[in-house]
Amino acid sequence: MRKLKNNELGRISVNEFKAVEKTPIIVVLDNIRSLNNIGSVFRTSDAFLIEKIYLCGICATPPNKDIHKTALGATESVDWEYAESTLSVVQNLQDSKVKVLAIEQAENSTKLDAFLPEKNQKYAIVMGNEVKGVQQEVVNASDFCIEIPQLGTKHSLNISVTTGVVIWDLFTKIRSL
Secondary structure, eight states, X not given: OOOOOGGGSOOOOHHHHHHSOOEEEEEEEESOOOHHHHHHHHHHHHHTTEEEEEEETTOOOSSOHHHXXXXXXXXXXXXXXXXXXXXXXXXXXXXXXXXXXXXXXXXXXXXXXXXXXXXXXXXXXXXXXXXXXXXXXXXXXXXXXXXXXXOSSOOOOOHHHHHHHHHHHHHHHHHTO
């Protein structure tokens, strides 16, 4: 088995990315402090044709060398917008008929593996601060609270890892509808 070279991967250009049909998922970052995590979310969002990223609260915004270090140019392909209030973004998305999924450990949360997306429905996933998680008022306002089942001694994952797991899961489920 031979590893493929970069020029054999069939990558699309930024202009082609902008024009292609997107996966009906929006990412909302709620007060993410690590610029490397933000960059990683951009890179994952590019890989799975995510529609848009909202950077809320204390999130840094591109252009930024520390975001670029992990985004590797994905800040140019993935649409993004800054908003001071995560709650306002959530409410505006819901007004536009987007279902909002807070990704958080909470009472009566739905396990990610049990969550079944609806056909022709757009979703926004809210990813929380590295220490405090998704703000309680945002969890309260969300349509669903989704939790990744974890079986080990640790009860949290890095936000960029969590985002990748959730996007991959939703991407595969949406594509199979």
